[in-house]
Amino acid sequence: MKLTTLAVAAVMAASPVMADLVFPSLSYRTGPYAANGIPFADGYEDYFTLLNERDGGIGGVPAKVIECETGYNTEKGVECYEATKGEGALIYQPLSTGITYQLIPKVTADGIPLHTMGYGRTSAKNGEIFSNVFNYPANYWDGASHAVNHIMSQGDISGKKIALVYHNSAYGKEPIRTLEELSKKHGFELMLVPVDHPGQEQKSQWLQIRQQKPDNVIMYGWGVMNQVAIQEAANIRYPMENFIGIWWSGSENDVLPAGDRANGYKALTFHNLGDDYPLYADLRKYVVDAGKAAGAGDQLGTALYNRGMYAAMLAAEAAKTAQELSGEKNLTPAMMRDGMEALEMTEAKMAEIGLPGFGPEFKVSCQNHGGNGLGAVAQWDAAAKKWSLITGYEGSDQDVIQPLIDEDSAAFAAEAGIEAGCK
């Protein structure tokens, strides 16, 4: 009991000064997923630091980031959620599909919005059922469709064999239904290759790929699994240009260990890459050079740093929208939710922020919490150590995806006893 009394004291000591806009960052800087978790967490935090240092916060109210280490573990994720929700948390972005599934019912009961950008439960796009969950601007099923569209753009897909190498968890299993539908529609053969957590050992999976010679490989991997898969693909001399990863399998940390052999590897993305944006000048001036960067401060401009920054930017824009809607500077989670539902990202807005052409334009509504699902394909240049976009932002096959979303969200509504409808 002594332990617990001390822990009480610790929790009390950690309680914050109110009247900040609180953005908890459920990050992971340790464990097998740290290589991907660190840049995202750095980008997320640095953007809020920039807003505080340059503009004095959002609408004059300082933003406060409370970091909590989850280690990509659902139990720690729940603990982090419970520890931070009492501090006025406005929005959760857990960067883990497993934790997302835990939090969907909890945030709905507590009235706090959850933003799962490009991950989480895809059918949460249906805002009439998932009132507090948002997954704009794109989701897993969009990603599956993008990958197939890209393969189709390179030649006839019918009769081809396409392998899905996936993290054997809720995350990796998400696209299977979509790919099955697409394989029926376009006449390709789908081969499923699961990789168990954490994915450090993939010899047998890649032996299978070597034997069965699929024409293309799509990967839904995360953390150390990405690096190992790309190395193994290089080991069996799988043609890299036929190997395409989802946006979570497309960071510098994933391809660098394989060296030159990773050249030509492709990955999807729903935002732009690199650091050639006016905002980066401000980031360097106000955050990095001032010594206020999160982590080691060496991740600027990497794919996942950009994504973390993009996530923070969308959260900040939603907070601004919420401030305009409610007329209040200090937000409650309910106001934040309304702000997210009314969020509209336009090119003019992004240019004003200093990120022209960084992401697709989209508009959130009650019926559509998922944006319009645009995505692009990037390719790795091992010599230049750089990702570059090889296509523009393209749409996904909504004829296939929308019925699946309707079906899955209806199943959830029936299971959880939710009445569909807008608030």
Added chain:
Amino acid sequence: MFYREAGDFKVSYPEDSQTFPIKFDRYRYYLVLAVAYLVIPFFINDYWANAVFVPFLIYATAAIGLNILTGYCGQVSLGTGAFMAVGAYAVYKLMTAFPEVSMLIHVPLAGLVTAGVVTIFGLPSLRIKGFYLAVATLAAQFFLVWLFNKVPWFYNYSASGQISSPERSVFGIIVTGPNTEAWAKYMICLIFVTLAALIARNLTRGSIGRKWMAIRDMDIAAEIIGVNPMMAKLTAFAVSGFFIGIAGALFFSVYLGAAEVGESFGIDKSFLVLFMVIIGGLGSIFGSFAGAAFMVLLPVFLKNVFVGMLGWPTDLAAHLQFIVSGGLIIVFLILEPHGLAQLWRVAKEKLRLWPFPH
């Protein structure tokens, strides 16, 4: 002075053979129960329930289960995680198939299902022992996780393979799902852990428990004095499985709310529960609680100290927490190989002689 038999007269056999024959011990036990049932439920909030008490109580139930198998009967098991998964999936299937039935019925039923499965996986113990049995249970761990991943019937054909617990109640009080009050979560776990501890304690004091311990200490000698090794070992597996199944069912339905077999019930869970049993003390019910408290509360406590009080970066705190927990485990095992329960026993002996140790 505090803890002694002197002046504590027993006038009947039941008094003499009660669980806590010494008065001080008995009052302490009543006090703990009173605090747990009458004080904590009124003060508990979401954080304390979800981060501290509920996991502690559930892991304590699992540790009691494993302690019966490993501590009392001497059969090493590395399949605890998968056996918890059996409980979790059993309760999920029951909850979704019979929504109107109370959780107080579903959870023990899930325990029974697990008991059956664990008994089947306990069959090899009749032929093999020690490390070889550990490897056989390890096979159970991987097989069951694979099975729950592979067969969609277990997760009701959901697209992601996740199971999520719907809202269910006990006497009109919601105990699962997101709208559960903190105290309700806490109480249902507390009731099950109390029952588990009572049953386990009394089983281990009776003839079944003595048979288990005879098998543990020397199976050939036990067989010669008339203990049927098949019955003893299989009952240990069944009883152990029952408690582990209850723990798994509560872990999924009350604590997590949504689970995925590979992540929530992987091999690391098996080791975690085994560590609890070893650190707490093999062959001790109190040790199961002490071990669960140590392994569940210490990381939360260290995190709150490092990040909450000292304001260190989260990654540093997470790494340091591994070092401190690991170091403490080693220190404990070197200083007291019989676990925290033995420390407690030694402390009681000291108290008994205090203040005149000679």
